[in-house]
Amino acid sequence: MGESLDPSALTRLRRALRPDWTRTVAARRIAAGLLVTLAAVAAFRPDPAGVRTDVVIALRDLPPGTALTAGDVGVETRLATTVPDGATGDIAIVLGATLSGPARRGEVLTDVRLLGSRLTEASVGPDARIVPLHLADEALVALIRPGDIVDVLAAGSTDAGPDTAPEVVATEAVVTLVSAEPTGPAGSPGRVVLVALPRHAANAVAGAALTRQITVTFH
Secondary structure (H helix, E strand, O other): OHHHOOHHHHHHHHHHHOOOHHHHHHHHHHHHHHHHHHHHHHHHOOOHHHOEEEEEEEOOOEOOOOEOOOOOEEEEEEEHHHOOOOEOOOHHHHOOOEEOOOEOOOOEOEHHHEEOHHHHHHHHOOOEEEEEEOEOOHHHHOOOOOOOEEEEEEOOOHHHOOOOOOEEEEEEEEEEEEOOOOOOOOOOOOOOEEEEEEHHHHHHHHHHHHHOOEEEEEO
């Protein structure tokens, strides 16, 4: 019965059942090579979760309106994934800028928290002028923060009578600073609010402030 089998067919059957060791070894070598390559790439590629970057932070609790000095800020290394947009690691950019709101010790200072000449130019224009204001209502000063947009109103003149409606002297003034303490001797007007306006509007506000009581309304 064995003689009836076709030798060529039997050979093909044996080859089909027997693994091709040459192809198997080659495949294993290729797989091993790929694994080594992947391991090398993973070793040299930085882990995004471990990347760190320098940021400027507040070294102490700071009130709004603080003109930042070297004693107020410092540079610290933080995980890049935790750093907010607008942060900087260049302390020179921060020094001299005005803090727009309170900052806690260790807080990362971003561009929206800092006021400087660039903000004044961007908001008002290249001919911006800064005007100091003593507001008639001192309690109102406590509500104002740098970066606020306000309209400036002057009380009617005494010659026009007490019932004269206030005059809107300027609109869309940018508050750049609110002094932390009264700026003059005892008995003089209290805290000062600095606002930025285009040159002509700033001159009109400064003139009105010489003889009339000034207040503001918020946008």
